Every structure is written in C-alpha cells, then in structure tokens.
Amino acid sequence: MDIVIRNARVLTMDTNDTEYERADVLIANGIIEKIGPDASVGIDTEGARVIDGQGKLVMPGLINAHFHSPVNFLKGALVDAPLELYMLYEVPPLQCQTVDGDYAYTRTMLGAVELLKQGVTTNHDDCFFVPVPTEEEVGAVMQAYTDAGIRASVTMCQVNVREYEKYPFLYDLLPDDIRTEMEEVPLLTTDELIGHYEQFIDKWHGTSGNRIRCSVSCSAPQRVTPDCLRALNDLSAKYNIPYNMHILETKLQRVLGQEMHGKSFIQYVKDQGVLTDRSVVIHSIWVDDDDIAAMAESGCSIVHNPISNLKIGSGVMPFRRLKQAGINIGLGIDEVPVDDGCNLWTVGKTAGLVHKIADPEYHQWPKEDEILEMLTRGGARSMGLQDQVGMLQEGFRADMLLIDLDTLPFTPLHNLKRALVFCENGASLKMTIVDGKIVVEDGEILTVDEPALRKKVRGYADQLERQLQEMTESADRLAPYYREMYLKATARDVGMNRWAGPMQP
Known part of the structure; x- marks a missing residue:
C-alpha cells in the first residue's frame, strides 16, 4: 500500500452520489484500492504514507x-x-x-x-x-x-x-x-x-x-x-x-x-x-x-x-x-x-x-x-477519461484532494456541496494527489522548485515587456478594421440574444 487516508469525510462524486461521514481510502500503484468505513483495518501499512483524515474531506481532483x-x-x-x-x-x-x-x-x-x-x-x-x-x-x-x-x-x-x-x-x-x-x-x-x-x-x-x-x-x-x-x-x-x-x-x-x-x-x-x-x-x-x-x-x-x-x-x-x-x-x-x-x-x-x-x-x-x-x-x-478519473471509485486512478474542513469557508458548515461551490476558493487545500503521488502538500508543490521557477519567470520581464509592446503596436494597427467588422456583426439580427440585458440602440 502506498497511501492510507484514515477517518476522513469522503465525497466520492460517483454516479450514486456516495458520501461517507467517516471512511478510509487506500491507494496502491496509482489506483484506488478500497474506500469505506474501516477499510484500512487489518491491512499492512509498512512503508505506506498514513494520513490522519480527521477533520478533512477527501474528494476527486x-x-x-x-x-x-x-x-x-x-x-x-x-x-x-x-x-x-x-x-x-x-x-x-x-x-x-x-x-x-x-x-x-x-x-x-x-x-x-x-x-x-x-x-x-x-x-x-x-x-x-x-x-x-x-x-x-x-x-x-x-x-x-x-x-x-x-x-x-x-x-x-x-x-x-x-x-x-x-x-x-x-x-x-x-x-x-x-x-x-x-x-x-x-x-x-x-x-x-x-x-x-x-x-x-x-x-x-x-x-x-x-x-x-x-x-x-x-x-x-x-x-x-x-x-x-x-x-x-x-x-x-x-x-x-x-x-x-x-x-x-x-x-x-x-x-x-x-x-x-x-x-x-x-x-x-x-x-x-x-x-x-x-x-x-x-x-x-x-x-x-x-x-x-x-x-x-x-x-x-x-x-x-x-x-x-x-x-x-x-x-x-x-x-x-x-x-x-x-x-x-x-x-x-x-x-x-x-x-x-x-x-x-x-x-x-x-x-x-x-x-x-x-x-x-x-x-x-x-x-x-x-x-x-x-x-x-x-x-x-x-476528455474521454470517464472510466479513469472524475470520481473516487475502486479501480479508478488515484486523483484526489484533501481539504481542511477546519477553515473559515466551512465554519459553520451547513451544506458541504454548497460550501465547496460558493465558499471555498482553494485556500483550504491541504494536499493534491495525482496518479497516487502527492504533488502538493500544505501549500508547497513537491515536484518543482517553485521559488526558482518564479525567479526564472521574472527574468523574462524585459523580454515580455518588449513582446507586449510589439503585440500592442501590431494590434492597434488592425483594431479599427476589426472594430468596424465587430459592430457590423453585432448589429445583425440573429434571432436570439445571449447578453444579460437588451441590446442598446
């Protein structure tokens, strides 16, 4: 077993909309081996990463x-x-x-x-x-x-x-x-x-x-x-x-x-x-x-x-x-x-x-x-991956998130799904797991030297400024013709309106 998550709240997002107030998730060789209450009881966890899921939510990535x-x-x-x-x-x-x-x-x-x-x-x-x-x-x-x-x-x-x-x-x-x-x-x-x-x-x-x-x-x-x-x-x-x-x-x-x-x-x-x-x-x-x-x-x-x-x-x-x-x-x-x-x-x-x-x-x-x-x-x-990812199901690839429920978006917690959609912004994320590997933990990306990456990106600042200037000059030259085209198309009656309000005269 590679990763064992114990005693977490689990939102599977499977076709039966299965949820567990408390369950274990077992991951081996990039695959979800087992999900359910007490699923880890009696298994050999030697060499595995054992994660305490108390107060956490496990959900699909x-x-x-x-x-x-x-x-x-x-x-x-x-x-x-x-x-x-x-x-x-x-x-x-x-x-x-x-x-x-x-x-x-x-x-x-x-x-x-x-x-x-x-x-x-x-x-x-x-x-x-x-x-x-x-x-x-x-x-x-x-x-x-x-x-x-x-x-x-x-x-x-x-x-x-x-x-x-x-x-x-x-x-x-x-x-x-x-x-x-x-x-x-x-x-x-x-x-x-x-x-x-x-x-x-x-x-x-x-x-x-x-x-x-x-x-x-x-x-x-x-x-x-x-x-x-x-x-x-x-x-x-x-x-x-x-x-x-x-x-x-x-x-x-x-x-x-x-x-x-x-x-x-x-x-x-x-x-x-x-x-x-x-x-x-x-x-x-x-x-x-x-x-x-x-x-x-x-x-x-x-x-x-x-x-x-x-x-x-x-x-x-x-x-x-x-x-x-x-x-x-x-x-x-x-x-x-x-x-x-x-x-x-x-x-x-x-x-x-x-x-x-x-x-x-x-x-x-x-x-x-x-x-x-x-x-x-x-x-x-x-993406044609419906049989591999997108839900937590035994046999699927182990792509999942560990969310801390002891954070402001979930305090107080009335409805888990509403909180995830309308309250959470990603700040409660504790862990990102892809293909059974932990790639983000406690806000740190584990596969990349992020400070070095940010420094390298900043090193392109002069080049980016030049590129933006060139792009803007090129676009400014074309924009009047595109605006005329846009206004002409906008004035056409196409039998529908997809803007929130009526078109202005």
Missing part, C-alpha cells in the same frame, strides 16, 4: 476541461475587449516568430504549478503554436506537464486559413497592404498538420503511465479548411481521442456561419460528419434549439467557460436548455489572461451565479451538485 497554456505569461496584461479584438492583442495574426524550448517549458510549468496548487489534477490544454509547431516547442510543453506531475491532455490548436477568411466582412474592410501581410504568414497544409500530429501522438500519447495524453483540435471550424476539419476527425477516430472545437462563442461567429454556409457552425460540423461523441464543443453560447438537438444527438460534450465569457463579453450560455437536452458539460478556465489566474473554484462559483441573471425562473438555476459534477465527472467525460 478538479478537472480543467479547457485551457490555452501559451498565454500563461499574460496574467493581468490585457485590456478587456470582445473576443475578435481581444485576440489581436494576445495572438497577433501577423506574428511569425516562434519561441524557444526553455521559454515554452517555463511558461507551461508556471500554469501547471498554479493549477496543481489550486486542486486541479487534470488539465486539457488546447495548445496553439504560433505560427506553426516546432519539435522544440511542442516537446518543451509536453515535458513540462510530465515533470509537474499533473494529468494532462494536449492538442496542437492550429489554423490553416488566412486571417481574413476567419471573419465576416473583414476582407473588404482591410487595406491592400495588410491583406498582403496576412498572406505572407506561414500556414500548414492539411497533410503537413496531420504529419505533425502523427509524430506528436507517436511520441507523447499515453506516456508517464498514461498520465500524459494527446487530443486533436481544429481551433474552430472556420479556422481550418474543410478537408483539414475532416482529416482531424479521422485522426480523432483512429486514436479514439477528443476533438476540440470552439463553436459559437460570439454573436459574430453566428453571423459568420450564415455568411459562409447559410447555417450555424453546429449544423456545418454536423453536415461535415465531424460532430460525434468525441467532439468537445467549447463555449456553445450563440446556439439555437436545432443546434442543441444536434449536439444532444451526437453525444458530444460542451465545455462552459463562464469567467472567460464574462471577461470578453461573449454572452451567457443557455445552461439549462443544454443540460435538459442531456448534453455532458465540463468547466474550463480557458486561459490565464481571461481568468487572471488559474482558479477553477472561482469558475465553478461563477457558473453557479451567472445564469441567475439570464433566467428569472429560479427553479432553472444551476444547483451545487450540478456544478461539482461539471468540475469532476463532466470534465472527465469531455
């Missing part, structure tokens, strides 16, 4: 179902704006300079450490490589996750169409010189991208005892060619791995679907044959009833990113209608600059609050058990 690690250095750096303008300042479309491995490793590790210290045991990183992936940068990202000790699945979130092809009206709004510059940015062909993916999967998928995995991403269906969209789906089917797609995050994307295809992007991906039970539809805000029905029929998952949606004004997802359709939903941070941190507890609380301003029928508001399910089982299902 949180699962961050959507993340973009390449912007981990931009915490608090960007001014709020709608997505289409916001992205100009974080991922400049004219950028042609790649980053070296050391930079990418440090950047990824910074996010992994903060996630683990907040109780996230599994992270789904929709990782983009600008302008194209290099073996050095991809390897650095994967090595960082390996060394951090977190469970992670990573994509290569690449586009292969020109910038002005991803938006409505933009081509005609841009001056000739900017269009020409956009045409000079390197792009991968479908065959080149699939080749990168095959090498990526061959080298990294299932490594570290299956703790490190690969997924597939088209970024968004409008950001790749139709043949690339389908080829990525074929790859997803070949390896039975998730296929990430940002779909209908903004009203502009709803307008774009009508302009490009005469239909929403949900209907487009359905018609392309790529909306399946492996699909992970990220955001899903500006969807209608037909879209919801198509997603429910496909068996896909949705990832809800409520703080991101608020930060950049994308709108409020129709949570209850999606839930009533039987669609699996996970929760995501999205990225550091739209969360200004890596706190999935705050994401859960926000998900529990934001829908209350979108629906006066209070019986429809999200309940605390639904929020906790999205933070655990829902995220696991979206």
Whole structure:
C-alpha cells in the first residue's frame, strides 16, 4: 500500500452520489484500492504514507476541461475587449516568430504549478503554436506537464486559413497592404498538420503511465479548411481521442456561419460528419434549439467557460436548455489572461451565479451538485477519461484532494456541496494527489522548485515587456478594421440574444 487516508469525510462524486461521514481510502500503484468505513483495518501499512483524515474531506481532483497554456505569461496584461479584438492583442495574426524550448517549458510549468496548487489534477490544454509547431516547442510543453506531475491532455490548436477568411466582412474592410501581410504568414497544409500530429501522438500519447495524453483540435471550424476539419476527425477516430472545437462563442461567429454556409457552425460540423461523441464543443453560447438537438444527438460534450465569457463579453450560455437536452458539460478556465489566474473554484462559483441573471425562473438555476459534477465527472467525460478519473471509485486512478474542513469557508458548515461551490476558493487545500503521488502538500508543490521557477519567470520581464509592446503596436494597427467588422456583426439580427440585458440602440 502506498497511501492510507484514515477517518476522513469522503465525497466520492460517483454516479450514486456516495458520501461517507467517516471512511478510509487506500491507494496502491496509482489506483484506488478500497474506500469505506474501516477499510484500512487489518491491512499492512509498512512503508505506506498514513494520513490522519480527521477533520478533512477527501474528494476527486478538479478537472480543467479547457485551457490555452501559451498565454500563461499574460496574467493581468490585457485590456478587456470582445473576443475578435481581444485576440489581436494576445495572438497577433501577423506574428511569425516562434519561441524557444526553455521559454515554452517555463511558461507551461508556471500554469501547471498554479493549477496543481489550486486542486486541479487534470488539465486539457488546447495548445496553439504560433505560427506553426516546432519539435522544440511542442516537446518543451509536453515535458513540462510530465515533470509537474499533473494529468494532462494536449492538442496542437492550429489554423490553416488566412486571417481574413476567419471573419465576416473583414476582407473588404482591410487595406491592400495588410491583406498582403496576412498572406505572407506561414500556414500548414492539411497533410503537413496531420504529419505533425502523427509524430506528436507517436511520441507523447499515453506516456508517464498514461498520465500524459494527446487530443486533436481544429481551433474552430472556420479556422481550418474543410478537408483539414475532416482529416482531424479521422485522426480523432483512429486514436479514439477528443476533438476540440470552439463553436459559437460570439454573436459574430453566428453571423459568420450564415455568411459562409447559410447555417450555424453546429449544423456545418454536423453536415461535415465531424460532430460525434468525441467532439468537445467549447463555449456553445450563440446556439439555437436545432443546434442543441444536434449536439444532444451526437453525444458530444460542451465545455462552459463562464469567467472567460464574462471577461470578453461573449454572452451567457443557455445552461439549462443544454443540460435538459442531456448534453455532458465540463468547466474550463480557458486561459490565464481571461481568468487572471488559474482558479477553477472561482469558475465553478461563477457558473453557479451567472445564469441567475439570464433566467428569472429560479427553479432553472444551476444547483451545487450540478456544478461539482461539471468540475469532476463532466470534465472527465469531455476528455474521454470517464472510466479513469472524475470520481473516487475502486479501480479508478488515484486523483484526489484533501481539504481542511477546519477553515473559515466551512465554519459553520451547513451544506458541504454548497460550501465547496460558493465558499471555498482553494485556500483550504491541504494536499493534491495525482496518479497516487502527492504533488502538493500544505501549500508547497513537491515536484518543482517553485521559488526558482518564479525567479526564472521574472527574468523574462524585459523580454515580455518588449513582446507586449510589439503585440500592442501590431494590434492597434488592425483594431479599427476589426472594430468596424465587430459592430457590423453585432448589429445583425440573429434571432436570439445571449447578453444579460437588451441590446442598446
């Protein structure tokens, strides 16, 4: 036996919603061997770490179902704006300079450490490589996750169409010189991208005892060619791995679907044959009833990113209608600059609050058990890991948290689940266990020299300042045309409103 936790309160989050006021949890070889009252009685604990769980809660680790690690250095750096303008300042479309491995490793590790210290045991990183992936940068990202000790699945979130092809009206709004510059940015062909993916999967998928995995991403269906969209789906089917797609995050994307295809992007991906039970539809805000029905029929998952949606004004997802359709939903941070941190507890609380301003029928508001399910089982299902993590069950991987109940968020304690969703912010975390290994204890990350990491990040200060200045100058040059495009799309009647109040004249 590797770890024995005795006399803890246990919230399993299993499908029977099993809870124990007092129970033991036995962990061996990364697996949950046994859970239950007095489960450790009579077992040989020699060589095991025995933990007194009195006054503590054991629960599944949180699962961050959507993340973009390449912007981990931009915490608090960007001014709020709608997505289409916001992205100009974080991922400049004219950028042609790649980053070296050391930079990418440090950047990824910074996010992994903060996630683990907040109780996230599994992270789904929709990782983009600008302008194209290099073996050095991809390897650095994967090595960082390996060394951090977190469970992670990573994509290569690449586009292969020109910038002005991803938006409505933009081509005609841009001056000739900017269009020409956009045409000079390197792009991968479908065959080149699939080749990168095959090498990526061959080298990294299932490594570290299956703790490190690969997924597939088209970024968004409008950001790749139709043949690339389908080829990525074929790859997803070949390896039975998730296929990430940002779909209908903004009203502009709803307008774009009508302009490009005469239909929403949900209907487009359905018609392309790529909306399946492996699909992970990220955001899903500006969807209608037909879209919801198509997603429910496909068996896909949705990832809800409520703080991101608020930060950049994308709108409020129709949570209850999606839930009533039987669609699996996970929760995501999205990225550091739209969360200004890596706190999935705050994401859960926000998900529990934001829908209350979108629906006066209070019986429809999200309940605390639904929020906790999205933070655990829902995220696991979206990653295809529903038989491995997301609940505490014998035979599952030992990914779990030890929470101190003798803290202010739980004093007094009336309802455990409500306290976890609406009171806790991660400060009560005593221990994070991933794959049966203790990676965080009493606020200290055990797999990484955190002070050295922070010092190294600060050493990039001058470089980051220069990069931000260059990014801002490039974005400022493009912003007037994107604003005109945004306002034109915003004025279009799409038959729905996903903002909390009526549109202003």
